[in-house]
Amino acid sequence: MMLKVEKLSKSFGGLLALNQVSFQIEAGETVGLIGPNGSGKSTVFNVVTGFLKPNPGAFIEFEGANITALPPHEISRRGIARTFQLVKPFLHLTALQNIMVGRAYGCHPAKTIAAAEADARAILTSLGLGDKAGVLARDLTVIERKRLELGRALAAKPRLLLLDEFMAGLNPVEVQAMMKLLAEIKATGITLVVVEHIVKAIMGLSDRIIVLSVGQKIAEGPPAAIVAEPEVIAAYLGSDYAQG
Numbered sequence: 001m002m003l004k005v006e007k008l009s010k011s012f013g014g015l016l017a018l019n020q021v022s023f024q025i026e027a028g029e030t031v032g033l034i035g036p037n038g039s040g041k042s043t044v045f046n047v048v049t050g051f052l053k054p055n056p057g058a059f060i061e062f063e064g065a066n067i068t069a070l071p072p073h074e075i076s077r078r079g080i081a082r083t084f085q086l087v088k089p090f091l092h093l094t095a096l097q098n099i100m101v102g103r104a105y106g107c108h109p110a111k112t113i114a115a116a117e118a119d120a121r122a123i124l125t126s127l128g129l130g131d132k133a134g135v136l137a138r139d140l141t142v143i144e145r146k147r148l149e150l151g152r153a154l155a156a157k158p159r160l161l162l163l164d165e166f167m168a169g170l171n172p173v174e175v176q177a178m179m180k181l182l183a184e185i186k187a188t189g190i191t192l193v194v195v196e197h198i199v200k201a202i203m204g205l206s207d208r209i210i211v212l213s214v215g216q217k218i219a220e221g222p223p224a225a226i227v228a229e230p231e232v233i234a235a236y237l238g239s240d241y242a243q244g
C-alpha cells in the first residue's frame with residue numbers, strides 16, 4: 001500500500017468540505033478522482049500534500065509512515081509531488097531555470113548546479129520542450145506552460161504524483177497529446193492520482209476511479225463499473241453520459 005487515507009474530514013468554518021473520506025492507493029496504480037465542482041477533490045490534494053491541516057481524527061500514511069499534517073516540504077521530500085489547478089511558473093525565468101528550481105526540492109535534490117541543469121534538460125526533452133529551454137516562461141503557450149508545470153513536479157523525482165485538473169483549458173488535440181504524455185509517465189512507474197473533468201480522458205487513463213460528491217466518497221471501482229453506477233450518473237455524469 002503506497003498511500004492510505006483514513007477518515008479524512010476538513011471543515012472551512014461551518015462548511016464540511018470533506019466528510020470521513022477513506023481510500024487507498026497501490027504503488028503503480030493510476031487512480032482517477034472525480035466529482036462535481038466543490039465536491040472536495042482539490043481539498044483532498046491540499047490535505048495530503050500538507051498545504052491544509054485536516055480535522056482531528058484523520059490519518060494519512062505514505063509508504064508505511066504517518067505523514068498526517070506534516071509540512072509541505074517534508075511531504076515533498078518523502079516523494080509526493082503535485083501540480084496546481086492554476087499554473088504559476090516563474091514568468092521571468094526560462095523553461096530550463098523553472099525546472100532547475102524544481103530540482104532543488106523533493107526526494108533526491110540535485111547536489112550541484114551542473115547536475116540540476118543536466119536533469120532539467122532531460123526532463124524538458126521528455127516533455128517535448130527540449131527546444132524551449134532558453135525561452136522565458138511568460139513567452140510559452142498554454143500547453144507549453146502545462147508541460148512546464150508537469151516538469152516542475154517531476155523535477156522533485158516523486159513516486160506519487162497528484163494532478164489537479166491538468167487538462168483544463170486544452171483543446172481536444174492537446175488533450176490527446178497530454179494523455180499520451182501521462183501514459184508515458186505512468187509507464188515509468190510513477191503512481192498517479194488524477195483529478196479531471198474530461199470524463200473520457202480520465203476513464204481511459206485510470207485503473208480505478210474514486211467518486212466524491214459533497215465531500216463524501218460515493219463510489220470506487222474500475223472505470224467500466226463506475227460509469228454504470230446509478231448514483232454516480234445521478235451525482236456527476238448526468239443523463240447525457242448514460243445515453244451516450
Ligand SMILES: Nc1ncnc2c1ncn2[C@@H]1O[C@H](COP(=O)(O)OP(=O)(O)O)[C@@H](O)[C@H]1O
Pocket residue numbers: 012015017035036037038039040041042043044
Ligand atoms: N481554502 C478554502 N477556504 C474556504 N473554503 C474552501 C477552501 N478550499 C475549498 N473550499 C470549499 O470547500 C469545498 C470543496 O472545494 P474543492 O476541494 O476546491 O472542490 P473541487 O476541487 O472538488 O472543486 C467548496 O465548497 C469550496 O468552496
Ligand SMILES: [Mg+2]
Pocket residue numbers: 041042043085
Ligand atoms: Mg478543484
